[in-house]
Structures are given as C-alpha cells and as structure tokens.
Amino acid sequence: MVRKTSSGFFTSIHEDLPLHVARGYDRVYHQHSAYPQQVSRTRDEHPPVAPFSAEKYTQPYLDFMTNNPTIYHAVDAFTSDLAKAGYECLSERNLWKIKPGGKYYIKRNGSAFIAFAVGKDYKPGNGVGIVAGHIDALTAKLKPVPKLATKAGFVQLGVAPYAGGLNFTWWDRDLGIGGRVLVKGKDGKITEQLVKLNWPIARVPTLAPHFGAAAQGPFNPETNMVPIIGLDNSDITGKAHAPLNLPAGTFVAKQPERLVRAIAGELGIQEYTDIVNWELELFDIQPAQLGGLDKEFIFAGRIDDKLCCFAAIQGLLASSDDDSPGIVKMVGCFDDEEIGSYLRQGARSNFMSSVIERIVESSSDNYGPNLLSQTLANSFLVSSDVIHAVNPNFLGAYLENHAPRLNIGVAVSADPNGHMTTDSVSTALLSRIAEKSGSTLQVFQIRNDSRSGGTIGPMTSSKLGVRAIDCGIPQLSMHSIRATTGSLDPGLGVQLYKGFFDHFQEVDQEFE
Secondary structure: OEEEOOOOOEEEOOOOOOHHHHHOOOOOOOOOOOOOOOOOOOOOOOOOOOOOOHHHHHHHHHHHHHHOOOHHHHHHHHHHHHHHOOOEEEOOOOOOOOOOOOEEEEEEOOOEEEEEEEOOOOOOOOOEEEEEEEOOOOEEEEEEEEEOOOEOOEEEEEEEEEOOOOOHHHOOOOEEEEEEEEEEOOOOOEEEEEEEEEEEEEEOOOOOHHHHHHHOOOOOOOOOOOOEEEEOOHHHHOOOOOOOOOOOOOOHHHOOHHHHHHHHHHHOOOOHHHEEEEEEEEEEOOOOEEEOOOOOEEEEOOHHHHHHHHHHHHHHHHOOOOOOOOOEEEEEEEOOHHHOOOOOOOOOOOHHHHHHHHHHHHHOOOOOHHHHHHHHHOOEEEEEOOEEOOOHHHHHHOOOOOOOOOOOOOEEEOOOOOOOOOOHHHHHHHHHHHHHHOOOOEEEOOOOOOOOOOOOHHHHHHHHOOEEEEEEOEEEOOOOOOEEEEOOHHHHHHHHHHHHHHHHHHHHOOOO
C-alpha cells in the first residue's frame, strides 16, 4: 500500500509491518571503520530539532536572482559569499595543502565552482558528503560576429540559442545583456570583468495575428527570432551615428559599434581595443518577485537551477563545524548541464573527481588507489536539480502520487531507466536525513507515456562510484523565460541540505 512516512515521503510498504521494520531500521549496522565511534541512539530516540525559519531565505534568494542574471555573475556572487565566510580560494594551477578544519573553494572557467569544508576530525578514508547541481540556464548567447546589416531601419543582434533558450516564451520580453569581458590592462595582462546592462536593450518582436498564416509559424530561429537593439534610419534622414573607426582585424571591429560603446562605458574602458573578447548573453530584466494573494509564490527567470545551487550553498554555510566533523562537506555547481555537461566545467569532466583526489592526497602520507576508493565508498552524492511541480491545468500529465507541490519540501526524483540515480538505499538514507532535520520529502516520477529529463546525478555518480540520489526543489514552467516556485521553497531546500551536512556522518553509520 501507499503510506506517508513521518518525513512526508510517500513509499510502498507492507501494511502488516511497522514502518521502521519495512525500512530496515531494526537491523544492527556495523559502523564504518573510517569513522570515529559515536554513541548510538535507539531508533525511536531522536534529538530535538532546532527551529528552522524557511522564510528568512526568501528575500536573499530574490535579491540573488535579480542581481546575478548571468552564470558568471552567479558564480562570482556565490564565491564572494564563501570568501566572506572564511573559505580560501585555491587555484588548480598550484599545489594544494589541505588541513582538517580548513574551508576552500575552486573556480573553473568562471562558470563552475566547487566548495568544501574539511571536518576538524577528518581522517584519510572518511567520506565526502556532496550536494551538487548546475548553475547554467537556458539563454541566448551572442555569436562570435553578432554585427548584422541594418534591415528596414532596425539594428539587430546576431544571437544563438543556448540549450532551449530563445523559445516562444522569449518573444516580446524586455532583454538586458551581460556576461564577462576580457580586458587588456596597461601592463599587457588580460583580466576578466563582469558587466550587465540592466535596461532593456533587446527585444524579439512578434508578428501580429492580423497577418494570418505568416504569424502562425512555424518560425525559423535564424531569421524570425533576431532581437532588435536599436534604430538606424540614416538611409531616410541622412543622419547617422558617428563611427568609432575601430581598427580592422581587432575583436571590437567585428562587434556592433553601439554595443561596444555601451559595454566600454559601463566598465569605464577608455580604449575600445582594450576589449580583446567577451562572452555575453541576453536575459529577462524583470526582477525576481513575490506573487500570489498572500505572496506564496516566487516569479523569476533562470530558476532552473540557480534555485538548488542557492539552497546548497546556504545549507553548507549554515552547517556547524561541530556537526559531522569527520567528513568533508562539499558543494559542486557545474556549467553546461543543459547541453550535456561535456565541457571541462561540466559534470562529466574531471572537475569533482580531481578535487576529491587532491583532498585525499593532500590529507594523507599514504595516498593511493586503495585509500581513494575507500573515500569514495564512504561518500554520498545528493544530485539536486529542480523538479516539476504539479500544474493544476494539466493534472493528467502527472503520475498519481508523484505530483510535488510548492512550499512543502524537496522532492526525490526517480526513474527506472537510469535518467536518475535514485535507488532504495539512497532514498532510505535521505529519508533519515529528512527526519532528523524536520524536512518533508515528496516524490516525482514521470508517466510511462512521457519523456524523462536528465540530471548530473547518473554521470557524476558513475564517474565517482559513489552512492547517490536525485532530488530537487519543485517549480512550475520549467524551461520558460519566467518560472514559478514557492516563497518558502528556497528555505526548505536550505533546511534539507543543511540537515544533510549536519547528519550525514551519523546516518551513514546505519548503512553497511
């Protein structure tokens, strides 16, 4: 039958068995030798759960989403918070010296990062508790040569869709532009600077329905969805903008001159040719905001998956050094998930595996495959990506008893065909974490006649060989330029992920 557990997770169990027996919690588990011995509790003895306020994370999440529209801004904001909390920045190009009690983060390509805190009682061979997700989002990126010929007085911008960006939800939206700019200094060195133009500089205009068939589509993304960014009626008026006379062969000579002027002005760059390259993207400038009669919703762009990354980082920062002191607590936020994760900053790369290897090597005088394999066997990955919340207008698209709601809690995502890494062991472990942290778990699985999406869970867990589960915070309108989640959901995510970092060491000892 289907029964709701104390943690709120719906699962099939035998009606004639007590819940703790059906879960297997009546078994006596041997503690891992890698962990220090701890006083065990009976299965019915739970420590008091400290009050947790999900509401206090609502406004910080809104501010984060509004202020950090591109992946580069998001990574910079997260790592700045880590630095303020005492995390040391490591370079992959240098030799690492890791010590118990140390806190560190590493960036790769400016679009992905890994943060980890080494427990003060950490010993070589102990496990790593990981929460990982992706920080990229659907968008439209500038082409290498985005300068286009003026058409009917309109200045347009050559952009390409990233993943499913530039879809029909992007029509008639107020679009800003931002990203990273490579700038040559007076010393000849190249530095990265972040830029964002927060006013609506671009728009993809629709064709009014009065034009009949031409307005019905299908639409060509190369010719029918080109953003307009300005006017140039000089062919009629004879008045044109003064040319910048950019030297031929330079990067800026291939870019729209008025865009070069705007970016240089925003960054205070005097010589336009000091801009040697950039990676810019379009974004909806409408701020993240509360909605609903009682402000129970959050409406925002790019929720997928900056939402889970926000909750993971805040959970790590909120976890006390005194909780699970024998493990490494780690958060990984990757780029390129929406396009397969194959690049060096994606989850299929060696980024996380190399970080774990270097932690183990730096922490031991006897590093080798034996010790590394022990570490991974004692580790656990929470792959966290947003999950489809139930849509009241399309109830038939959801599987019965697998329809997550907003403002309830994180949902476990299952799939029998390997699109998710969830299994019975990982579900039982996270359920115990949820009980100890006072969290409610939901569950999602796609219908047999629907197509399942994917996450970084299977690729990361198979590469590392660690136990893993897929879960995430529910949202509506996935892959739209604007989406919806619950106003409490960022905080509910923090509560569970903080609980994972707090209790993983203790709970893991219940599992052989």
